[in-house]
Amino acid sequence: MSLVPPGIETLRPYEAGKPIEELAREYGVTNAIKLASNENPLGPSPLAIEAVRRAVTDAHLYPDAAAYRLRERLAADHGVSIPEVVHGNGSNEILDLLVRTFTTGDDHIVFAEPSFVVYRLAAMAHGVPFTAVPLRGLTHDLEAMVAAVTPRTKLLFVANPNNPTGTYVGRAEVERFLRLVPPQVIVVFDEAYNHYADAPDYPDCLTLRGAREHLVVVRTFSKIYGLAALRVGYAIAPPALIDYLFRVRQPFSVSSCAQEAALAALDDHAHLTRSAVLNAAERPRVQAALAALGYPAAPSQANFVYLDVRRPSRNVYEALLRRGVIVRPIGSPTTLRVTIGTPEQNDRFLRAFAEVMG
Ligand SMILES: Cc1ncc(COP(=O)(O)O)c(C=O)c1O
Structure with a gap:
């Protein structure tokens, strides 16, 4: 056995x-x-390097588990409230946390194939059945993803732009999709590369939160902000979802150095x-x-x-x-x-x- x-x-x-x-x-x-x-x-931003130097002198103290100043800043920058923001040890932790918090082996997850491999790894690690929907023309096939939703589906992941293909789904298609997915499903848009997208119809899903209640937008400081080694990511979602995530997350998963570096990076336009x-x-x-x-x-x-x-x-x-x-x-x-x-x-x-x- x-x-x-x-x-x-x-x-x-x-x-x-x-x-x-x-x-x-x-x-x-x-x-x-x-x-x-x-x-x-x-x-990394030189400001972030300086911030880490300063923060490391307090390395004997536990970090702020609520990352209050970072979440306050992210909330202000995105025009949301603090209870709509959760931070994580990279966005990886948040993706895994979504699976651990919202699903069991009786549920079902939908994501694309090939897409960011962590969706599959998290589903497998937690024993949650999943459907990996093939890309069409190297792009997410949102119609097929809607068709893959079953009454048991609780989570659906879309990386936009997608990793590893770099392709994206446009605003009109995403809006339609957000309305078509049954309301019980938590739709996660993983926007790790959003700052690099310059297509006029690339959708910032934070502007589409009106289209459905169960929408989570995940972002990271690992890519354009240059802080991959410090491990900071965050998600924006309705307060009820964030509240559940806070019940499950490791309290000290984002170090003080990482929190300070992220804050400084946000200042370095x-x-x-x-x-x-x-x-x-x-x-x-x-x-x-x-x-x-x-x-x-x-x-x-x-x-x-x-x-x-x-x-x-x-x-x-x-x-x-x-x-x-x-x-x-x-x-x-x-x-x-x-x-x-x-x-x-x-x-x-x-x-x-x-x-x-x-
Ligand atoms: C689509 C996507 N999401 C999330 C991540 C995770 O990044 P991190 O955990 O460093 O925030 C990556 C990293 O490659 C990615 O490509």
Whole structure:
């Protein structure tokens, strides 16, 4: 007999992007660049670094479990009230918390495939049945997702823009979808990459909260704010849902350094703009270069591109690793995801990719 429930027996741990240090250890490659985890190539805001330096002097004190000042600031910035905001140890913690708080093995979850893998991992870890709805043309098939809802469905996840494809669903389609999903379902829009989306009809789901009661919008400080290592994410939802999440969440999961860094990052508009401008310039340049090499990437609204290399992407990944470029084989056996870096990093990737693809 297994020691663990079946969902955990078959679970494989989350496969993170390879750290630069690991590449140095395993392959003896120095000077590697990592374009594997959609991090901000410009680093954290200098204001956030200063805030951490100041906050670390109080490392002997527990953090504010309610993250009052951070939640107050987020509420003010988004035009909501404090009881509508919950913080988490990265948005990962919040995604997992949603599953733990609102579902049991008698319920059902809907998400897309391929999409952010944590939805599947959380469902499996907590023994909740799920339906993974295939993307259509690399984009969420919202109609099929509505059709996948059963009377048992409690949670439905949409990553917009989607990871790993970078594609998005537009405002009109999302509005229709929010009205079509039965009211008992908690719809979660995971907007980890919202700041990179520049399509005129990209919907900020915080503006669509009137369309349905059970809507949760999840955001993170790990991407454009450059604070992935500090682990801060948050969700905005009706107070009744946030209240349940607070009952289940670990009280001290977001450190004081992380709370202070997030607050400082919100003040650094220049860093945010620099990061968005860099991505807006480099993403089309990388896409054009890949297309010229015969490997067009999917249209992306995020800080990464997704392409079919028409051969096992593991092999391409390995060959790029040997050239000191870490990307991510993900999505299908022949697809790769590559984070948009600085111009120099992107040039290095494009040179290595051209070499590997011959
Ligand atoms: C769509 C999506 N959601 C959530 C996350 C989780 O980010 P974090 O836990 O660092 O906030 C990621 C990270 O890659 C992501 O791609």
